[in-house]
Amino acid sequence: MAKRSDISEKIDSATGGLRLRRLRQNDWTRRLVRETKVSVDDLIWPIFVRDGDGEDQKVDSMPGVFRLSVARCVDAAKEARDLGIPVIALFPYTEQAQRDERGTEALNEGNLVCTAVRAMKAAVPEVGILCDVALDPYTSHGHDGILRGDCIDNDESVEVLCQQALVQAQAGCDIIGPSDMMDGRVACIRSALDGAGLRDTLIMSYAAKYASAFYGPFRDAVGSGGMLKGDKRTYQMDYHNGDEAIREAELDIAEGADMIMVKPGMPYLDIVSRLAREFEMPTFAYQTSGEYSMIMAAAGNGWIDGERAMMESITGFKRAGAAGVLSYFSPRVARKLREG
Template sequence: MHFAGSFPATRMRRNRRDAWSRTLSAESRLAPQDLIWPIFLTSGTGQRVPVASMPGVFRVSVDRVAEHVAEAVSLGIPAVALFPYTPMEERDKDGTGALDPENLMCRAARALKKAHPELGLIGDVALDTHTSHGHDGVVRDGHVHNEESVEILSRMAVLQAEAGMDCVAPSDMMDGRIGAIRAALDARGLEHTRIMSYAAKYASGFFAPFRDAVGSLVGPDRAGPSDKKTYQMDPANGDEALREVALDVAEGADMVMVKPGLPYLDVLYRVRKEFGLPTFVYQVSGEYSMIMAAVERGWLDHDRAMMEGLMAFKRAGANGILTYFAVSAARRLKEG
């Protein structure tokens, strides 16, 4: 026999008992409108090429990109982020292809705006997909030159905006590039073009499948540049991320991003709490591929792992998530 008061009056399990009360008690929500789908572009026509290191991810040619994103649009995903795959024979040390108005990014922007005018287009602004050495800027005397790189990136941003990108996303981590890009856009009457800054981008080991997807694994061992540590952030540093974000906000960034995602939830939380402006997170290729590899081996349940990871970003404060799971997650959310 148990007497009154022998159990606690508060039982945390009560609100977990049924689906309806779990729904009403949920502190964070995830919807298709929170997702941004990264898209890889490739040259040629009729192309839909699998990325070997990213199961379920493809490079698509410009003539197929509108068709490729149609389901995402129908599911309510508000924006896609575009990245080009440039064959090595089309690259040079200064990444001059980035300034070609007929490059993959510009042609894809025009095609997508024509087919899906309400879809938000986010253009990657960095030189690593155009340079023969794989760096995000130009190399002079063995070092990535900040000011010359920023000047090229500013021209690149203008070119993309004129082609139809709604938002440019500098992922290069050069100092001062947000202010320079904002000034360049405004000088061309492109004051409505938004800037989503990769404000806290770390020199991470989780980027390798992405570099495979865009062809920036250069060198004899396909390892890519070994010294992006000179411009991307040290994984040991959290306070420094707040300084980076503060600088980019002061220079005119409309939105900021933390990249990678899951290993940097603490940084995401601090950035959102400190600044309160639209804050995004990139669930990067390595995070995606780890989950998919475990799923293929039967070690993880695809939907549970996918949704739990995405909810973690919302819980930490992200307004939106760049994720290769975007379409799969949106389907799951629509199913209820």
């Protein structure tokens, strides 16, 4: 058996005397040389608003996530302010009776989203609000646009989406987030906003939104679970493709997007990295409902350390180049960061 000194000589000879473990041996050295750091400033907190008052409604497929009344959304905005979270993303739970083929409730100036936006901005104006622009929370068929037969009509859908963006921005929304993946929608929405004197309203484009299996719990949360007719592969991206994401992002940037997003997040860190490097503009990742629920389910069964997995996943987005992350973990991450 070789002596320890012989092994040490061989290692030092092979590495030139460099021992990378020296920088890992203490907490203070690890913190000193840490390449990627997560801040509360990196977080966007998605929440779900529902009609009525009373207690928060559990989303069974998303442990720890609830549908909130408008009043409770105001409370969430205050919590975000107190935790230092810059932005809340708002999504509606729409009852079946309010849904139709064209998603007309999306254009109602008094709909849940617009009502919640007004209340939140009146109470906590310093917290930004991002609103989703897509028709799937409002349509009876569960698609993001206008259905003609078995196909989504791109141009007619864009016309409706522009009206949806306008009512949200006029209610006080700070960031419009088109998630529908219709061609040309960013240019048309930018034109509509500018034409209405809303030039300061930002657009965060879902530039690379993939047709993914990771959206199931979200559909439950907004009330569209089980009602989707067909699938969304004719307009959301094929998950086999990477170069196509570059083309999508390039178009959205040229059309006037201020920020771009990749959705889902964890299975697409390569796309996050490519877009961030290629365009050098704010690039965000959405840690989707399915990603969140997987971590929560594994943690709930004692298979993983949930807190560590949460922080590791958020750090992974930042390491890939994301400027920020939309995550249902946001308030928990913010509290964890505050604890140090």
